Amino acid sequence: MSRRWLFGDQLGPHFLDAPDQPVLMIESRAVFTRRAYHRQKAHLVLSAMRHRAAELGDQCTYVRADTYREALREVTDELTVCQPTSHAADDFVRGLDGVEVLEPRGYATSLADFATWADGRGRKRMLMEDFYRDSRRRLGVLMDGSEPAGGKWNFDADNREPPPKTPTLGVDEPWWPDEDEIDEQVRADLDAWESDGDVTFLGADGPRRFAVTHTEALHALGDFVEHRLPSFGAQEDAILSADPWMAHSLLSAVMNLGLLDPVEVAHRAEEAYRAGDAPIASTEGFVRQVIGWRDYVWHLYWQQPRNYRRRNELGATASLPKWFAELQHESVDAACLSHTLQDVAEHGWVHHIPRLMVLGNYAMQRGWRPSQVTDWFHRAFVDGYDWVMVPNVVGMSQYADGGVMATKPYAGGGAYIDRMSDYCGDCRYNPKVRVGEYACPFTAGYWAFLERNREALQGNQRIARAVHGLDRLKDLDELVVQERDRGSRAP
Numbered sequence: 001m002s003r004r005w006l007f008g009d010q011l012g013p014h015f016l017d018a019p020d021q022p023v024l025m026i027e028s029r030a031v032f033t034r035r036a037y038h039r040q041k042a043h044l045v046l047s048a049m050r051h052r053a054a055e056l057g058d059q060c061t062y063v064r065a066d067t068y069r070e071a072l073r074e075v076t077d078e079l080t081v082c083q084p085t086s087h088a089a090d091d092f093v094r095g096l097d098g099v100e101v102l103e104p105r106g107y108a109t110s111l112a113d114f115a116t117w118a119d120g121r122g123r124k125r126m127l128m129e130d131f132y133r134d135s136r137r138r139l140g141v142l143m144d145g146s147e148p149a150g151g152k153w154n155f156d157a158d159n160r161e162p163p164p165k166t167p168t169l170g171v172d173e174p175w176w177p178d179e180d181e182i183d184e185q186v187r188a189d190l191d192a193w194e195s196d197g198d199v200t201f202l203g204a205d206g207p208r209r210f211a212v213t214h215t216e217a218l219h220a221l222g223d224f225v226e227h228r229l230p231s232f233g234a235q236e237d238a239i240l241s242a243d244p245w246m247a248h249s250l251l252s253a254v255m256n257l258g259l260l261d262p263v264e265v266a267h268r269a270e271e272a273y274r275a276g277d278a279p280i281a282s283t284e285g286f287v288r289q290v291i292g293w294r295d296y297v298w299h300l301y302w303q304q305p306r307n308y309r310r311r312n313e314l315g316a317t318a319s320l321p322k323w324f325a326e327l328q329h330e331s332v333d334a335a336c337l338s339h340t341l342q343d344v345a346e347h348g349w350v351h352h353i354p355r356l357m358v359l360g361n362y363a364m365q366r367g368w369r370p371s372q373v374t375d376w377f378h379r380a381f382v383d384g385y386d387w388v389m390v391p392n393v394v395g396m397s398q399y400a401d402g403g404v405m406a407t408k409p410y411a412g413g414g415a416y417i418d419r420m421s422d423y424c425g426d427c428r429y430n431p432k433v434r435v436g437e438y439a440c441p442f443t444a445g446y447w448a449f450l451e452r453n454r455e456a457l458q459g460n461q462r463i464a465r466a467v468h469g470l471d472r473l474k475d476l477d478e479l480v481v482q483e484r485d486r487g488s489r490a491p
Ligand code: SF4
Pocket: 334, 335, 336, 337, 413, 414, 415, 417, 418, 423, 424, 427, 428, 429, 430, 431, 440, 441, 442, 443
C-alpha cells in the first residue's frame, strides 16, 4: 500500500484506504510566516494535525520543516495524495515526481457527478437550489421516494425569523472540547514563533473551541443534533449580540479540517427528523448548508477559470483599512460592526449573517478591493480556506464576479440589520437616518453604493427598483459627499 500524504485539512478516517495505511504529514512553518492567520486558527490546524499524528503513532511519518519541498527530501516512499483543496497546492503536488494525485475526498458530490449535472444545464444558470435538489435525489437525503421529505424542497421562508426579544436564544451552549498536552505544546510553539518575530497573528488566543479529532468531531455533531438542531432553523439568519453561537452547529471548521464526511453529517440530522426529534424546517436548513451550499462552493471553485479570484466587476479598488484588517473593534462606534469585529477577534468565527450582512456588506459598500477582502476572510476565520473564501467572498459577498454566483449584490442598509439583530438599540447611530450626525453608516453606505454603481446595476431586475429609488432621495447629493468624506475611517 502506498504512503498517503495527508494535508492539514484531510484528517478524517475517510482520507485513508485502510486503517493501517502508512501516512506522511508535513508541518510547514512557512505557511504561517507568509500570512497573518487568526491565532486560534493556527492553533486549531496545528493541534488537529498533531492529534492525528499521535493517533496514527508509528504508522505516520511527521516531518516538521520550513517548506513542503524541504520535507519531501526526507521521504523516499512512493506517495499518493487526495486532491488538495487549493489551486496552488494542487499545482504543487501535480508537479512532483513520485506523487500520485487521487480524486478529492470529503465532499458530498464527486467532480464527475458535478460535471454531469453542470453539463446537463445547457445554457441555464448553475443555480445552487437546482444543484442542491439534484444532490438530495442522488444521495437519497431527506427524500420520501421521489418526493422531498416534508413535501417541500425549501423551507427558507420558515427560517428567516428575527431574533427573540431575549438576550439569548435560550438553547444549551455548544459542547466545548477539553484541551490536552498537545494543545499545551501547540500554544507554547506559537508563543515562541511569535516572540522570535517570524510569525504574526490576528485576533486573540483563547480556549480551543472546535474538535480536532474524529472522535471529538462525532461528539460535537451528536451534541448539536440532540440539543441544538431542533432550534436551528427559524432564527438561523438572526443575530443576538450576547449569544454569538445561537443554535448554529459550529461544524464548518470541523468539516473543513476533513474530520467529518458531509453525507454522514446530513444522514445524522435526517435520523433526528425521522425520529421526530427535529422539525423539517431546521433539518432541511442544516442539510442545505452541509450538502448544498458547501459542495456548490467547492465545485464552483474548481469549475470557474483560474482568474476568478481576481474578478472585480464593480471596479472596487480601495484598500482594506487597518482598523478593519486588524480587528480594532474598540475604534468603531457602529455597534453591529464593532461587536462583529470583536467576536471575530475573540473566536475567529461568527455565523453566516454577520459575515455576509455586516462585514461583507460594509466592505462592498465602501468599495474595498475584493481580493483583499477574500484574503482577510481566509486568514481571520477558523473555517476559512482558499476554496471556501474565493467563491463566497468574490462571488457571493462582494458581487465581484458580475452575477455568476449571486443574482444580485448582498447589499443592505441599517433597516435589515435592525430587523435581524438587537444591535441598533445600543448604537450611537440611527438605522432610519441617512444624513447628519446620527446617520447610520450602513444605511448611508447602501445608498452611496447604489449611486456609485448605478450604471452597472440598473439592468439587474432584482435590484433595479432599489436603484430607481435613488431618484426619490432629496438628500442624495449631501449623502454622497458625507460618505465620500467618511471614506475608510472607522464609522
Ligand atoms: Fe449598525 Fe446602523 Fe444599527 Fe448602528 S444603527 S447598529 S451602525 S445598522
